[in-house]
Amino acid sequence: MDRTARKVRIGLVVSDKMEKTVVVRIDRRMPHPQYGKMVTRTRKLKAHDEENSAKVGDTVRIMETRPLSKDKRWRVVEIVERAR
Numbered sequence: 001m002d003r004t005a006r007k008v009r010i011g012l013v014v015s016d017k018m019e020k021t022v023v024v025r026i027d028r029r030m031p032h033p034q035y036g037k038m039v040t041r042t043r044k045l046k047a048h049d050e051e052n053s054a055k056v057g058d059t060v061r062i063m064e065t066r067p068l069s070k071d072k073r074w075r076v077v078e079i080v081e082r083a084r
Helices: none
Strands: 008-018 021-031 038-048 059-064 072-081
Touching: 008 038, 008 072, 021 059, 021 072, 038 059
Parallel strands: 038 072
Antiparallel strands: 008 021, 008 059, 021 038, 059 072
């Protein structure tokens, strides 16, 4: 697989309790299939954070990578915005 073809997502760090791992919440807004009203669909992904630099509330960019553990398939590329 070409490195440029990897999925990239932007999300909010909701947990940094683990060593070198953060939980990132990805929100996507989409119309409800039947009623058309905009609803928010949320997904939580575990991402590898080598320097333990991301903290709760930070907005981060994560990229798809090879499986690093049972349920960790993403890594933190950069911290887009620090929590205030």
